[in-house]
Amino acid sequence: MNKKVYILAIASFVVGTVELILGGILDLIADAFHVSLAKAGYLISIYSFVYALSAPILLNVTAKIERKKVYMWTLFIFLLSNVFSAYSSGYYMLLIGRILAAASGSFIIVLSTTMASRMVKPEYQGRAIGIVFMGISGSLVLGIPLGILIGNALGWRQVFVMIAILTAIIMITVWFTMERLAPAPIVPLKTQVKALRNKKMLAIHLATLFVLAGHLTLYAYFTPFLQETLGLNTTMVTIIYGIFGLAAVAGGGLGGAVSDRWNPSSSVITMIALFFVSMIAMPFGVHLPFVVFLLLMIIWSALSWAVSPAQSNLIIHSARETSDILISTNAAISHVGIAIGSYVGGIVVNQYSVIYNGWVGSIFVLLGLFCSLYAVTRTESTADTLHSK
Template sequence: MNHKVYILAIASFVVGTVELILGGILDLIASSFQVSIAKAGYLISIFSLVYAISAPVLLNITAKFERKKVYLWALFIFLLSNIVALASTGYSMLMVSRILAAMSGSFIIVLSTTMASRLVKPEYQGRALGIVFMGISASLVLGIPIGIFIGNAFGWREVFILIALLTAIIMVIVAISMERLEPAPVVPIKQQLNALRNTKMLSIHIATFFVLAGHLTLYAYFTPFLQETFGLSSGMVTLVYGIFGLAAVAGGGFGGVLSDKLGAPTAVIGIIGAFFLSMVALPFAVKLPFILFLIVMTVWSALSWAVSPAQNNLIIQSAKDNPDVLISTNVAISHLGIAAGSYVGGIIINGHSSLFNGWVGSILVLLGLLATVIAVTRPSISTNSIQSK
């Protein structure tokens, strides 16, 4: 495995941390700028919205430029966003910093995945993607705890100082150790749109949407689910989330390895199928002893993060001419799925038991599995096939 893949994984970890870290320091930010918690929460919402739409646009604008240079510029903007955040004198300035962080962050994630796949031999592409997604999922474990610890011990601005320092170190490492990587041949926008209309790619994107929506229907409300079913204290809930996060990190690597060993189509079908079964099992597992429930939850968590590397590998193998835009679109679709799942889950939990979140989420994941079956049974696409449409 090319060691440079691990550099990309570390960069992805730092970016993923910025996306999640505000969840632990919202109260400190609200107090600092004398706004409500809800208004402080808009800083998270705007990040997700900008994150969803930025990468495809930026990929198209920079399509002709050498990838290492583009990556360094994206890291520089990300560094700048954190400097703006720590220097913010008002809520609006902090909002601007979040927009800059989302734009550059989403671009860095997509570049990390596409560059990782090009740095290794084809038989190791899934593993390389899995390592990058381990970096992203590791931020799930550490992002909020880091924010809470540093924010409460030193202040919320120090959180962004740490991230800025880490970003600067990554920039130096990338500049010294990463070789030049020429861009893939540019595919015109019209052909890119035709690719998005291709049945195989459309099915992959639909699968991404429903799998993420199904997952977030329950995961976004997992705290009330745990409190309702087991009556857990806040300390125990934190412990459960820690176990979930560790399983997610392992799942990211597992998905990549499985994709290499079984092939992306078989791996994606198997992972999403098992993920569906784990979601169906969760509401029933609350009747089991707590330790057995944790085992079911651990499987669910690992599979939830095993999907992405296998699915991105499927995109790369299915559209070898220029997968960058299709991966960036898939990232955008995933954030729309997260938003939709959170919304649906909120409607359910307002009128019913949180157990229904698991069952409704399972139905959405099943739709994602059906879309995946359609995707893997369709032929791969190429520039020639796109042009003919």
């Protein structure tokens, strides 16, 4: 397999850090600009909103341009967005920086995924995508804690300086080591719209939405879940999150490798089914010996990140002609699922108890499983459907 895929994974690691880091330094930013935590939190909301919308649009705009050139320019804009954020003189200047980071960051992730799949032989496509997702999940383990450490020790602005420096190093590496990559054949907008309307692709997208909604129903409130059910202190919660992150990294790589070894359809169904079982089991696990609960959590974490690369591989195998745009829209809809899961999880916590979040989340995952079963039983590919119209 082409080792240069790891460069794309490192880029995804840096982008993942920028996406997730703000939650850890939100209080520092609120104090710096004399705004409430709620207003500082809008910087996270606007990032997710722009992130969800940008990649499909940017893919269309740059469809005719050589991919390495597009990748370099997108990295450059991402670098500028972090310099802009680091030296912002006010709240709204930082907001503009976050908007630029979200637009370029989402595009970098999609480009990394699609370029990785095209840089390797077909039998390694799932593994290559999994390595990119390992980069994203790796930001949970190392990027976020490192950012929080730098933010508290040197100031929040230094976090963005660090990201800008890392981005510059990636740009230099890409420039000198990666070959030019021709753009995929131009797919007319009408054909892209038909691809999105295809029943198989709609089902895959809905599966992504429901699985992530189910995951976030519990994961967004995992800290109170651990504190209320197990009585863990802050130190233990931090350790648990570290273990979760390591399992997530392993899961991202495992999901891609398994979807290569099996076929993508079987791997997606198996992973979502096992994820459904793990979601149901989590609330029961708190009554078992702590080691057993930890093992269960590791399985849940690994599966939560294993599904996405397998889904991307399924899209590539089902619709090679339009896979770039479909992967980008699938990434966009994942953020809708994250928003839904976080919202529903909050209702459960406020109205009932956090112990029920896992079970409520499992209902979403079950819906995702049904959607995936429908998708894989559709024998025609998107391309077949499009050519028949």
